Amino acid sequence: MKKIQTPRGTRDFLPEEMIKREFVINKIKQVFEKYGFDPLQTPAFESWSLLSAKQGGGEEIKEDIYYFKDKAGRELGLRFDLTVPLARVIANNPQLTKPFRRYAIGRVWRYDRPQKGRYREFWQADVDSVGSKEMISDAEFIAIDVDVFRSLGFKNFVVRINNRKVIEGLLEICNIDKNKYDIFRILDKLEKIGLEEVKKELNKLGVDSKKIIDFISIRGKPDKTIEKAKKILKDSKIGTEGLNELEEVIKYCKMYDIIDYVEIDFSIARGLNYYTGIVYETTIKGFEGIGSVCSGGRYDKLVEIAGGERIPGVGLSFGIERIVDIMKEKNIFDSIKTKTKVFIVSVNNSVRKDCIKLAQELRKNGINAQIDIMGRNIRKQLEYVDSLGIPYAIIVGPEEVKKNKYKLKDMKKGTEQELSQQNILNKLK
Amino acid sequence: MKKIQTPRGTRDFLPEEMIKREFVINKIKQVFEKYGFDPLQTPAFESWSLLSAKQGGGEEIKEDIYYFKDKAGRELGLRFDLTVPLARVIANNPQLTKPFRRYAIGRVWRYDRPQKGRYREFWQADVDSVGSKEMISDAEFIAIDVDVFRSLGFKNFVVRINNRKVIEGLLEICNIDKNKYDIFRILDKLEKIGLEEVKKELNKLGVDSKKIIDFISIRGKPDKTIEKAKKILKDSKIGTEGLNELEEVIKYCKMYDIIDYVEIDFSIARGLNYYTGIVYETTIKGFEGIGSVCSGGRYDKLVEIAGGERIPGVGLSFGIERIVDIMKEKNIFDSIKTKTKVFIVSVNNSVRKDCIKLAQELRKNGINAQIDIMGRNIRKQLEYVDSLGIPYAIIVGPEEVKKNKYKLKDMKKGTEQELSQQNILNKLK
Structure with a gap:
């Protein structure tokens, strides 16, 4: 009889691998709990209407959802992240005390082309706080981000921060209709396709690519970069608001004593539709090619897609696969094959x-x-x-x-x- | 906008509930590790050809599998248990040292009619040992079973044991072709539908229901019940072999000092097709109505369905939902709503x-x-x-x-x- 394999893009984790994964997951869980977050679990599949909502993941993600019907004909899909299900929980449970601080660690699925570091079934560790519009909440997640990587033994990593409002401001001063062109999606591809390709895509739209490229190339230590951007966006209300928010987040990062890990990077856009404010991505130095190992941001309208009231939220998502891969390459793990003593x-x-x-x-x-x-x-x-x-x-x-x-x-x-x-x-x- | 709910038969676990569930899962995990088992994880979905194999779950389960196709047209299904995926892992990894001792704790899905204690998405905690045909391996799982419930704070529970070979012997002496009628499936419904209904179903098949009913009504302390059964099945080779195996398992249960928790019950059949030897079910006294909280047994041909060689295996599966429900009713949990101190x-x-x-x-x-x-x-x-x-x-x-x-x-x-x-x-x- 022919041997049956795992479905394409999915993997088994044998004990030796699981012990490594559990080490990472437990460290992350510990940090989440230290900051006062509690566990939440949601079903593996959700209604198609929730998953496919425009204000959720957006068109690109929608293409990647595993879709199916149950025997009564209900349209369902495997969840593609842990944030959209959280929005549904908030909408369904208005009684929950705010801020609602939860973490969730589990599988998500995307019908992506399998390649190194990309799988169709992968694990995310998410932590979110719903209910606060204050920048101290955004900064708390940057502190968690830094704490997780330090506790995993990393020293050289950088949390790159931006604000979607700043990009909106940029579009404003470039006279680009943000509803007409999905500039965020193009910018999000920067790491993948490079600056030249982004430029080409922008030119195709007929927009002023030079102004955009110049602006998103501003990156580095917070004070100078924000100052520079303030001058450029001085005529945009939303842009200036975004920069003021960034300044406030930076102030709290200093209180948290984590400012050495933080940089401003105006090219950070985040692919998912639901972000509305501060966004961040974390890369490990020497492993920038693997991409972001932790990313997140503020989403102030997400709960609405599940039929709830508008309520602000902030969150972070750690990519377990990428972190484990980097730790393996850096030889951080003990080589243990069994827990038997x-x-x-x-x-x-x-x-x-x-x-x-x-x-x-x-x-x-x-x-x-x-x-x-x-x-x-x-x-x-x-x-x-x-x-x-x-x-x-x-x-x-x-x-x-x-x-x-x-x-x-x-x-x-x-x-x-x-x-x-x-x-x-x-x-x- | 209308609020979107969880798909039918699935649930969210809010922090207060999750803290209880994690308490149970951690205790179970601890016991598994104490007995020298290591973690393994497999994908949430598997090839349809694996899940629907006749020697796997069987026809009844097949009806309950969530079936879907990926975008390349591959036929897939959400896993309905954690044992069939284990069989595939063994088949795909002949290099694994035997006995291969793994545990797996995770979600499984069955398109069942939702009712109290039955959900379409539920959690199982499985522990299996692959490679040993010795009865000391079967007894080890009964020891784990007892250890888990004691460590969760239970005192009054019973592990009821049978051997599928004994039922085969019974069919033999009743001249019933085991391939013609699925007597195991009918017997497995005993707890659900009662003795009278089982009798009716047997009568419908035109088999000697009295002899069967009399035999499967034998239950109680091991020594006397096995002795009684030995007389009845003395002319059946397979039946006698099954009883000898039971005797040997009982001998080891005495060594493990857990015999007080063990009873023989010749009506235990287990619904899943793959069992071939010793089978067991555990019920909590006073909560027999909820059904078995832990069950398992020996499957000696399971790996074949995934294209591997015939290799013996034994395993147990704990039903997280039922255990949590009973512990809630018994008020065993501390009422904790947060892990924040x-x-x-x-x-x-x-x-x-x-x-x-x-x-x-x-x-x-x-x-x-x-x-x-x-x-x-x-x-x-x-x-x-x-x-x-x-x-x-x-x-x-x-x-x-x-x-x-x-x-x-x-x-x-x-x-x-x-x-x-x-x-x-x-x-x-």
């Missing part, structure tokens, strides 16, 4: 009961332990221990049981010690 | 920087802390703390900053203490 080798079947008892004692003390369930000889059992990389083995035979002393083998060092059960427990705990 | 109340905007600094200090010490991001007055901030059930509040004003002493409010007791930052850290840690 010790394997109990039974010399023969007469001591099975003793092995079980010892294993249960280890487990009661929180030590992850395995016994032989294959009826294998000692050599084969030790080969298994080696193959899995279990750090310790305990040898149990009739002699050992009589003496109540067991050989504890350190598999890495190759050393052996004869110890009482209590001493083994103490050593392994 | 402390909220920093700012007396006015002049101390925002000090609040941020204090919050960062708390977070550095592993204490989950929130600050005001709404620009609210003191009263409103304290209302928020109350509404979320955050256990502590720290009051920070210009006076407090000057003295470097802050009021720590215990929200439950209503008491206040003036403490230095260091003393607050020590107290909350």
Whole structure:
């Protein structure tokens, strides 16, 4: 019979890989909780009407949604992000205390062309705060962003910030109708296609590409860049408002003592339609090619698409795949293949009961332990221990049981010690 | 605009609910790891050819699979359990060391009629060991089963065991062709439809229902029930083999010191097609109506359906929804609405920087802390703390900053203490 593979663009995560992924996810979760966010889970699929709403992901994302009908003919789709479902939760639960601070870590699906770092099923770790229009809320997410990467062991990374209002201001002074041309979508492709291609696409629309290109090329430390932009956008109300907001966010970043990680980059646009204010993307130095490892921003109208009232929100999304890939390349992970700490080798079947008892004692003390369930000889059992990389083995035979002393083998060092059960427990705990 | 709801049969889990679910899932995960199992994750959807295989779930399940095509026309379906995907992983990765011991906790989907305790999207926590044909492997899962429920705080529950081979033996002595009639499926409905209905269905097939009903009514403590069954099935080779296996499993259950939780119940059949040997179901006393909270068994041919070699496997599946529901009814959970430990109340905007600094200090010490991001007055901030059930509040004003002493409010007791930052850290840690 032919072997059946995983569907295209999806993957299995074997234990060795899962242990790495869990390390990353747990660190992120810890930071989210430290900042006072609580877990929320929503279904894997949602109504098509929610997912396909114009103010949600937008046309490009819509093309990528896995669409299906249930047996009653309801139109559904697999969620493409964790923010649109959050908007529905807020709309459906007006009783929720504001600010509503939640995180969600889970799978999302996009029918994208599979390539390095891009999958059709991937994991996002999202954190959002709904209810505050204050810039201190935006800054809090930049602090979370920085905290996550520091706690994962990164030192050289940069959070690049912009404000959609600034780009709106730019369009205003260029006399470009923002509803007519989707300039945001073109700008968002900058990292992917490069400045020259963006220029070409803008020229195709017949707009003043030079002015735009010059402006979005402004990047660097906040104070000077904002000052420069203020002069250019001085005649745009929305643009000036956007720059003032940026200034305020920067002020809070200084209070959070994270300003060294922050840069202004007026080319940041974010592909998803729902952003309305401050937006940010994070890249790891030396891994800019992989793209943003964490991005987000402010969306002040998102809840409306699910039938709720207008309510401001801010959030961040971490890309688990990209972070894991970079950490692998940087060799940050310990190479661990199993969470089992010790394997109990039974010399023969007469001591099975003793092995079980010892294993249960280890487990009661929180030590992850395995016994032989294959009826294998000692050599084969030790080969298994080696193959899995279990750090310790305990040898149990009739002699050992009589003496109540067991050989504890350190598999890495190759050393052996004869110890009482209590001493083994103490050593392994 | 009309509010968009969750798709029928699916639910959101708000933080208060999620905290309960995570408590249960973490306990289960801990037990799995203590027994030396490692995490594995597979895609949410699989090829239709895998999911619909006859030796997999079987006809009844097939009807309940969410089916869809991707944009290239590939036939896919949302997974209905975590065992069939495991079979595919084993088939695709012959290099994996055996026994391959993995756990998987995640969503599965079945287009079932939604009712109390039954959803279209639900969570399973599965643990499986692939590669051993020994009964010590079957017994290990019963030990895990017992360990999970004890660690969740349950005392009165029973693991009811049977062996599919015993039922095959019964069919043999009743001269019923097991390939002609799906007797397993009828027996599996016993809890749902009752003995009388099962009898009717059997009579419809024209088989000797009395002999079957008498036999499957045998239940109770292992020794006597097995002895009784041995006499009835003495002329069936497969039936006797099944009873001998049961005896061996019971022997190991005694070694594991869990025999008090174990009963024989010859009516247990399990609905899924893939089981071939020992099967078990667990019910909580007083909650038998909810059905099995954990079930599983041995499947010796499952890997074949994914194109792999025949390889024996055993596994268990915990139903998260049912366990959570029962624990709620039994009032086992603490009523916690948030993981935030402390909220920093700012007396006015002049101390925002000090609040941020204090919050960062708390977070550095592993204490989950929130600050005001709404620009609210003191009263409103304290209302928020109350509404979320955050256990502590720290009051920070210009006076407090000057003295470097802050009021720590215990929200439950209503008491206040003036403490230095260091003393607050020590107290909350």
